[in-house]
Amino acid sequence: MALLPILQYPDPRLHKVAKSVATVTEQTRKLIRDMAETMYAASGVGLAATQVDVHERIVVIDVSDTHDNLLVFINPVLTSSSGSEESEEGCLSVPGIYENVTRAEQVTVSALDAQGKAFTLEADGLLAICIQHEMDHLQGRVFVEHLSHLKQTRIRAKLIKQRRETL
Numbered sequence: 780m781a782l783l784p785i786l787q788y789p790d791p792r793l794h795k796v797a798k799s800v801a802t803v804t805e806q807t808r809k810l811i812r813d814m815a816e817t818m819y820a821a822s823g824v825g826l827a828a829t830q831v832d833v834h835e836r837i838v839v840i841d842v843s844d845t846h847d848n849l850l851v852f853i854n855p856v857l858t859s860s861s862g863s864e865e866s867e868e869g870c871l872s873v874p875g876i877y878e879n880v881t882r883a884e885q886v887t888v889s890a891l892d893a894q895g896k897a898f899t900l901e902a903d904g905l906l907a908i909c910i911q912h913e914m915d916h917l918q919g920r921v922f923v924e925h926l927s928h929l930k931q932t933r934i935r936a937k938l939i940k941q942r943r944e945t946l
């Protein structure tokens with residue numbers, strides 16, 4: 780197992796569009812294990828491969844309090860969504876920034892699991908939000924891009940300043 784470095788916004792690699800996984804292999808599963816370890820170590824509830832500079836459609840999520848309910852989504856597709864709800868989001872690639880984002884309240888997602896087996900899941904609450912947040916990453920979109928351009932500019936400046944001061 781290995782901890783992977785998480786790309787920090789603004790980084791142009793966060794805007795790359797991930798490609799579908801053609802076949803789920805042992806190498807895919809090794810990446811998934813490393814992504815899960817990285818997510819738990821960073822106290823995140825989700826992680827997209829894009830954030831560790833791997834541009835393949837792979838997401839891990841665990842919204843349980845006990846950190847024992849890992850969900851793996853390979854090539855996820857939203858097949859339906861309904862409702863709309865505003866909630867505060869954060870992102871491991873945008874440390875220390877928490878802002879409200881409006882997303883669908885309920886989603887249905889189809890994907891492959893770590894064994895390459897297809898499944899469909901209906902989600903609401905934090906899981907639904909997290910699925911949409913992670914699928915955004917796979918499209919090269921970071922949650923701050925749902926905010927005004929003024930806010931995005933302020934967030935970029937703040938993060939660059941923060942990073943300069945902690946170097």
Ligand code: GNR
Pocket residue numbers: 822823824825826827830867868869870871872908909912913916
């Ligand atoms: O850890 C995370 N928490 C979170 C909180 C509200 C909405 C979305 C998230 S996802 C985030 C981890 C992360 O950056 N995933 O890409």
Ligand code: NI
Pocket residue numbers: 869870871872912916
């Ligand atoms: Ni994120």
